[in-house]
Structures are given as C-alpha cells and as structure tokens.
Amino acid sequence: KQEVTQIPAALSVPEGENLVLNCSFTDSAIYNLQWFRQDPGKGLTSLLLIQSSQREQTSGRLNASLDKSSGRSTLYIAASQPGDSATYLCAVPYAGGTSYGKLTFGQGTILTVHP
Amino acid sequence: KAGVTQTPRYLIKTRGQQVTLSCSPISGHRSVSWYQQTPGQGLQFLFEYFSETQRNKGNFPGRFSGRQFSNSRSEMNVSTLELGDSALYLCASSLVGQNNGYTFGSGTRLTVV
Numbered sequence: 001k002q003e004v005t006q007i008p009a010a011l012s013v014p015e016g017e018n019l020v021l022n023c024s025f026t027d028s029a030i031y032n033l034q035w036f037r038q039d040p041g042k043g044l045t046s047l048l049l050i051q052s053s054q055r056e057q058t059s060g061r062l063n064a065s066l067d068k069s070s071g072r073s074t075l076y077i078a079a080s081q082p083g084d085s086a087t088y089l090c091a092v093p094y095a096g097g098t099s100y101g102k103l104t105f106g107q108g109t110i111l112t113v114h115p
Numbered sequence: 116k117a118g119v120t121q122t123p124r125y126l127i128k129t130r131g132q133q134v135t136l137s138c139s140p141i142s143g144h145r146s147v148s149w150y151q152q153t154p155g156q157g158l159q160f161l162f163e164y165f166s167e168t169q170r171n172k173g174n175f176p177g178r179f180s181g182r183q184f185s186n187s188r189s190e191m192n193v194s195t196l197e198l199g200d201s202a203l204y205l206c207a208s209s210l211v212g213q214n215n216g217y218t219f220g221s222g223t224r225l226t227v228v
Contacts, residue, residue, distance in 0.1 A: 049216035100170040101148035101163025
C-alpha cells in the first residue's frame, strides 16, 4: 500500500524567503508525482507534474525534484510572497496495479508567508 | 480552454436525504475521478470512470455511487446521507494513460444537518 508523507505539516516564513517542502512515498513504483496547491475551501490547482524518468521540473519561482529510488520529492519556492500562502499537496498514482484514477495524497503542508 | 466544472458549489441537505453532484471534465478528458476531502481524513479516493465504466473504487460504503455519460460528464450520488458525509467533494479529469496529470475542479461543499 502506497503511503505519502509531507514534512513539515506547517510552515510560517517572512516574505522573500526561499523555502523547501518535502514529500516522501513508500513505494517507488510510480508513474509520476504531482504537486498541487489548495486555497482554503477551494479545489486543487496543479503546480508541477514530474514524470518518473525526470529529475526535476520548473515553473516560474517553483522547482520540484524527484528521486524515485529514495522515494522523495521536494518543492522549492523561491522568493516567497504572501500570495503563496496555501496548503501544498503532493500526490502519486500507484504503478503497482490497476490504480486507474487513484492518486495517493500526502496530508499537505500549510504554508503562511507573512509580509 | 474550460477547466473541470463542478455543480453545485454548495449544498445543504438533511440526514437521510440523497444528493447528486455533477462534474464536467475538460474537453477530451475521458477519465473522471472523485475524491472526498475532510479535515480528519484528508483526500480519499471514491471512484474513477472511463468510457462510462467504473474502473476503480475506493473504500466507501455502497451509499456512494456514480456514473459517467457518453460525453464523459460524471455524476456521483450519495443516498441516506449521514452527518459524516459532510465534506468537500472534488472531481478530477485526465487524459487516457498513466503518465498524464490530473486537473481538479473547484469542488462541491456538502453540509449534512
């Protein structure tokens, strides 16, 4: 059974800091890993999708890395802004069986960036 | 390009009633998945539909059901509502193939009183 863990559970930083969110998964048989952002009471917004054959993906101030063999991914946010405040979730589709449509999510990291 | 559309955005129902939620995927996306999100349990997978067929199902009671239409739109139904069914229900759509990512809708907030 795939399990996904995110550390830290919450993070509060001043504006302008660079920060790293961590995601680990127990089974390396994954097709890809996706990072999402969720604002309170809203749906999930996809930030980055990393295929299992890739090492990293970048979008603007965001950079996500994937080390499939060690079961880890990190999301790096450069020059954080108050608008980055949200819950960040990582998710993996399990490649070990017929996991159609099923993503396993971590519990998320609640990020607060204060001015 | 329109995103994933979920209706309604908010619902208030009474215990024992039933409810139907709707999800319209991105054009061309034929896989639709449903999730329940609660503060205590996080995001939990309900089921997935592709070509009008349920291909995968999570660990939820039979009161939770769904279907998909020929245009890929999907509905989920919850019968005999319980207080514990109060949650944010999210649907996601995806292109066929395991290497594709998922796009989520804004969700339906269901409150059972």
